[in-house]
Amino acid sequence: MIEQDERDVASKHRVIEPSVLYVGTPVYLVATQNPDGSANLAPASSHFALGRMLVLGLEEGGQSLDNLRRHRELTVNFPAASQWTHVERLAGVTGKNPVPADKAEQYEFEPHKFQRAGLSPEPSELVSVPRVAQAPLQLEARVRRITPGVAGIYGMVEAEVVRVHAAENIAVAGTNHINPDAWHPLIYSYRHFYDRGGEVGWTRKSPLATPPAAVDRWETAGGQWRVVSVDEHSATVELSRCDGGEVAEILTLSSEHEIRWARVQLAIEGG
16 A cells, blocks of 8 residues: 555656656676777666666767677676776777767777776686676677667667676675675766665565575465564564464564565565
8 A cells, every 4th residue: 555655755746857867777887899809998877688688778979889880799897886986987088089079078089998997808708808807797798689779879789698707795605696785786877876775675586585484484384474564673474374264373573684574575465
């Protein structure tokens, strides 16, 4: 049920015309191969993923898109929030020489992008383009299709990810999962950089969102359970017998993770 304060917020809107619609996505550094075989490195944030496919929005006339039309390999490197200054060092430079007329006042040509950013190239394993050694998450990819954007100012690059490299400190040991508690991507929102905030919940498909031990034991034994209530400080769970009838025990959960788990269960149930 929508609380009254949420309804009040929802009713207070006005029409605006922002110059950009970067509502908040992770920054990435895309590495591509220049005509002379050297590597170009450029910051971007427009992208989404579908399975093993990345869809990247890259500027028409930029060196990255020109490179990908000629050499269809790339790496997509996600920096941590703490590395934002390395990204910003690339904001006023371009790999295009000469600098396009419409960029001449704000950009300068820089052939050594890795050095300019204070980052190091690292050889990839399946593509010829290097990765960013300091980036905690690195994706090797090959272009499958490039579609001109409707507005003519960008191209949509569909790239198949062929290898993923994750730093040890963000990967869950013994699994193929990224630890969301450890991973702090650099978020770009309306031309400002942010770290991600604290966890507020998770989807029911999360492989890392385990139930409280008492609930898990009860369910494993064939019993049923129901989250009755959740507030800021605790959650209440009823443990019922296997026929779903008599309540055998009432649990009070108090840890932050358990309260969040209970809130997720209520959200799933529409509570």
